[in-house]
Amino acid sequence: MNKAQAQLVFVPIPVMGHLVSTVEVAKLLLTRDHRLSITVLVLELPLTNSKVQNYVESVQDSSSTLSNRLRFIDLPKDGSELFDLSSFFERQKPNVKDAVLKITQSESSVDSPRLAGFVLDMFCTPMIDVANEFGVPSYFFCTSGAAFLGFVLYEQKIHDEAEFDAIQFKDSDTELLVPCLINPFPARSTPSAMLNKERLPYLRNAARRFREAKGxxxxxxxxLESHAIESFETPPLYPVGPILNVELDGRNSHQEIMQWLDDQPVASVVFLCFGSMGSFGEDQLKEIACALEHSGHRFLWSIRRPPPPGKQAFPTDYEDPQEVLPEGFLERTxxxxxxxxxxxxxAILxxxxxxxxxxHCGWNSVLESIWFGVPIATWPMYAEQQFNAFEMVTELGLAVEIKMDYRNDSGVIVNCNEIERGIRSLMEHDSKKMKKVKEMSEKSRRALMDGGSSYCCLGRLIKNFMDDLT
Structure with missing residues (x-):
């Protein structure tokens, strides 16, 4: 066996939806091959909250078997009050370079791991310049699905070749023929992330830089995504998922919720949850409440208070949800x-x-629902979620639709009848769709087992890391 020791530098975006899956990839690599060491550089965004630091500390406390080979380095806080992804990562380049210099200098002995490459979050593309300075390859980690990645590359390519602009089609009935999809894609479901005039150029530039990566x-x-994966030529893809932390939420810290679920019949509860950034105004909450009450189904509903208008912040919990729900709703249900x-x-799923x-069809939530064999009703809100909703409903046939093209900044109110129809379709599902979801759940678990598709792909990735040292 090759006795060389390889050091990888991971640069994730420090938001929970990206950080958790990035760290899980790191742990998977370290568990699989003892020759690898990984350093995760933790940036601090203006919106970074205490959950990120608490999570990092919890990983350090619980990963004793990997502690010698997995470490975290906090980078200096960015002092600028102005925030956009491009300028933020440009300003962070010197900090990343300094951190990696210290790593290489402290591990300069013959037996120390050698720097083999960078693994960068899909939004950290400027850091490829730092990897180039060290003369090592860059790999990107895409926390979204392969089809969405293919769509981003498609949009950038036709923009550069034919001056296509996704924004101009956002309210049209145009359907796009996208190589990574079997079905025509309705332009109305273009993800919110690609409809922002300020951010779209950054996303396109990121797509151009994806093509520079080693993989x-x-x-x-x-x-799950065989057509999308097989549509790629370069750079090579390494589908190694589903990457999940299924131990992130324990029963013990939420006993009241778990006890309530314990008292409900099997498969009887519809769970409504819209992610760490998901929230609705009072009018929309009332429509959801109406739909739940009329449907007659048991429900567990997570509601969050929206941040003040114009303020970049995370939603918070209501002290008393009754203040925004229909009068008597809590008593009647x-x-x-x-x-x-x-x-x-x-824990709930x-x-x-x-x-x-x-x-809301965040990709982590999609993978969690598949893992546990729980069918989804789609209600996307932001980021790439509209695309994920289309993929789950139309492309893969693993979900039902409440809305596929909803956006949380649109001002649209989805009415009670539409929501009730979606809930009934979800909870009174036909056996064919349920069987398909259960089968995909089994496939997701087998993919990670010895000999499974993701297991083998991870092996090829590790071989590439080690070959880069020779």
């Missing part, structure tokens, strides 16, 4: 429903009482 690691698996604030999503998930 792209994707949080997906071959059996007390026997069948429970309204909560922040939700321990993994893992519970046998949960039979359906009304979700």
């Amino acid at each position: 792209i690691i994707v949080n997906t698996f071959l059996e 007390a026997a069948v429903g429970k309204v909560i604030g922040w939700a321990p999503q993994v 893992a519970h046998p009482a949960v039979g359906g998930f009304v979700s």
Whole structure:
């Protein structure tokens, strides 16, 4: 066996949806091959909250078996009050370079690991310049699916070749023929991330830089996105997912919620949760409440207070949800429903009482629902979620639709009848769709087992890392 020791530098975006899956990839690599060491550089965004630091500390406390080979370095705080991704990462380049210099200098002995490459978050593309300075390859880690990655590359390519602009089609009935998709893609479902005039140029430039990478690691698996994965030529894809932390939310810290679920029949509860940034105004909450009450289904509903208008902040919990719900709603539904604030999503999806998930379709949430075999009703809000909703409903046939083209900044109110129809379709699902979800759940677990598609792909990735040292 090659006795060389390889050091990898990971640069994630420090938001929970990206950081957790990045760290899980790191742990997976370290568990698989003892020759690898990984240093995670932790940047601090203006919106970075205490959850990020708490999570990093919890990983350090719980990863004793990997502690010698997995370490975290906090980079200096960015003092600028102005924030956009491009300027932020440009300003952070010197800090990343200094940190990596210290790593290489402290590990300069013959037996120390040698720097083998950078693994960069899909939004950290400027850091490829730092990797180039050290003369090592860059790999990107895509926390979204392979089809969305393909769509980003497609949009950039046709923009550069034919001056295509995704923004001009956002309200049209145009359908796009995208190589990574089997079905025509409705332009109305173009993801919110690609409809922002300030951010779209950055996303396009990121797509151009993806093509410079030695490879792209994707949080997906071959059996889920075979067409999208096989549509790629360069750079090579490494689908190594589903990358999940299924132990992130324990029963013990949310006993009241878990006890309530324990008292419900199997597969009887619809769970509504819209991610760490998901929240609705009072009018929309009332429509959801109306739909839940009329549907008659048992429910567990996570609601969050939106941040003040114009302020960049995370939603918070209501002290008293009754203030924004229809009068008497909590009393009338007390026997069948429970309204909560922040939700321990993994623990809830893992519970046998949960039979359906009304979700914003963040990619981590999609993978968690598949892992636990819980069908989804789609209600996307921001980022790439509209694309994920289309993929789940139309492309893969693993979800039902409440809305596929909803955007949380649109001002649109989805009415009670539309929501109720979606909930009934979800909870009174046909056996064919349920069987398909359960089969994909089994495939997601097999992909990670010895001999599975993701297991083998991870092996090829490690071989590349080690070959880069020779």
